[in-house]
Amino acid sequence: MNSAEKKQPAMTTVPAFGPLQGVKVVYSAVEIAAPSAAAIMAEWGADVVWIENTRTGDSMRDTTHIKELERRNQRSIALNPFTDEGREVLLSLIADADIFIESSKGPTYVRRGITDELLWERNPKLVIVHVSGFGQYGVPERVNRAAYDLTVQAYSGYMAQNGTPEQPMAAVPYVGDYFTSLMVVSSALAALNRAKATGEGDSVDVAMYEVMLRVGAYYLMDYLNDGTVYPRPGARHPNLCGIGEYRTSDGFIGLCVYGVKQNKYLLERIGLGHLWGTEEYPDDTSALWLDGPQAELIEAKLDEFCLTQKALELEKEFSGVGIAANAVLEFDQLVAEEHLAQREALVEWERQDGSPVKGVGIFPKFVRNPGQIWRPMPDLGQDTDDVLAEAGYTPDQIAQLADNGTVRRS
Ligand code: COA
Numbered sequence: 298m299n300s301a302e303k304k305q306p307a308m309t310t311v312p313a314f315g316p317l318q319g320v321k322v323v324y325s326a327v328e329i330a331a332p333s334a335a336a337i338m339a340e341w342g343a344d345v346v347w348i349e350n351t352r353t354g355d356s357m358r359d360t361t362h363i364k365e366l367e368r369r370n371q372r373s374i375a376l377n378p379f380t381d382e383g384r385e386v387l388l389s390l391i392a393d394a395d396i397f398i399e400s401s402k403g404p405t406y407v408r409r410g411i412t413d414e415l416l417w418e419r420n421p422k423l424v425i426v427h428v429s430g431f432g433q434y435g436v437p438e439r440v441n442r443a444a445y446d447l448t449v450q451a452y453s454g455y456m457a458q459n460g461t462p463e464q465p466m467a468a469v470p471y472v473g474d475y476f477t478s479l480m481v482v483s484s485a486l487a488a489l490n491r492a493k494a495t496g497e498g499d500s501v502d503v504a505m506y507e508v509m510l511r512v513g514a515y516y517l518m519d520y521l522n523d524g525t526v527y528p529r530p531g532a533r534h535p536n537l538c539g540i541g542e543y544r545t546s547d548g549f550i551g552l553c554v555y556g557v558k559q560n561k562y563l564l565e566r567i568g569l570g571h572l573w574g575t576e577e578y579p580d581d582t583s584a585l586w587l588d589g590p591q592a593e594l595i596e597a598k599l600d601e602f603c604l605t606q607k608a609l610e611l612e613k614e615f616s617g618v619g620i621a622a623n624a625v626l627e628f629d630q631l632v633a634e635e636h637l638a639q640r641e642a643l644v645e646w647e648r649q650d651g652s653p654v655k656g657v658g659i660f661p662k663f664v665r666n667p668g669q670i671w672r673p674m675p676d677l678g679q680d681t682d683d684v685l686a687e688a689g690y691t692p693d694q695i696a697q698l699a700d701n702g703t704v705r706r707s
């Protein structure tokens with residue numbers, strides 16, 4: 298075979314599918330909060346370019362299985378954007394991108410000379426999303442801090458609402474990160490919608506603690522407006538009877554008793570039917586408040602009753618009369634659920650080495666433009682050549698960038 302016949306490795310091109318086909322996303326971030334937003338967009342058909350540092354790559358690579366879910370459908374370029382040459386490469390990558398997402402402590406990019414204005418000079422329509430723990434401005438000492446799920450849950454008042462009266466607890470797994478991811482997806486697409494209408498991009502300042510402030514605002518409203526602070530509820534609702542996780546003879550059940558007919562049924566079933574239709578609990582009682590006259594008795598009787606029941610049987614009985622109830626499923630029960638099988642909620646695909654990996658499917662299900670899994674997580678810098686060639690770099694220029702450490706190939 299002469300050199301002309303030598304086959305060049307085929308370029309990896311993103312197949313056309315999903316509601317985000319044609320949308321190009323470039324991101325530089327580690328772990329979950331920002332990257333999982335890009336992961337969702339990749340599942341919905343976006344062309345996602347994942348910028349990793351040239352030394353060790355994204356720290357997510359240290360995990361065994363979750364990385365396969367959070368980085369599937371993506372292309373990896375290992376690049377240091379914080380040198381003159383690296384900055385120029387970054388600008389070439391975003392020149393035809395729709396969305397650029399970065400996550401770092403405070404205004405890291407501005408400090409390193411990569412301002413929004415510089416990015417817009419190259420691409421005026423670009424939607425830029427800055428993800429940080431505390432935002433791009435505010436009290437400098439706070440803005441510059443490192444942040445992870447746990448610390449933003451602690452700062453935002455979210456953690457103080459979870460756990461027992463004695464012990465605040467973080468909600469797991471990594472809800473501060475995953476809520477942020479959803480906010481990044483939605484705000485990026487909102488800004489993109491506007492950019493498409495006006496031809497002008499936007500810069501979105503996503504502070505993780507503010508995401509938690511927004512999703513944790515329910516009881517904060519009571520505090521802000523009348524000073525009410527509810528005790529941390531543990532396994533129970535802070536102000537209603539019949540809502541919480543109750544122990545059964547074989548496990549736990551999650552109950553959410555609410556509504557007139559539901560309350561009547563519950564009281565009768567736990568042996569307190571005589572309370573119904575009284576002055577204390579008139580026959581139109583829709584909420585069994587925890588500060589109600591017989592709340593303690595109702596909770597005690599419900600606890601006692603649940604202990605005599607099997608979780609799945611009680612779930613069936615209560616569901617049959619319109620009470621929202623679910624046995625608390627352990628993972629082994631969850632994966633055996635016929636409902637999940639019918640909806641193909643759990644799927645299998647291949648890792649880069651061809652071995653199988655199981656994980657969750659792509660949600661939600663777009664009926665006309667479904668998402669798909671087209672590619673496993675790539676190796677560090679696996680797509681450096683392809684991505685740079687697309688951005689207009691010649692093989693010689695790419696080799697030079699690799700030689701001087703601006704980029705790394707796999
Ligand atoms: N190539 C070379 N250097 C890079 C790089 C790249 N592609 N990307 C980042 N760097 C640099 C950073 O500028 C930083 O340099 P500095 O220490 O001189 O300022 C250094 O590498 C470390 O990067 P950073 O990502 O800030 O790592 P960290 O370990 O100091 O902090 C976080 C990690 C996640 C705590 C921090 O980035 C952060 O608070 N991010 C915002 C919130 C967030 O996303 N948290 C994680 C949720 S899952």
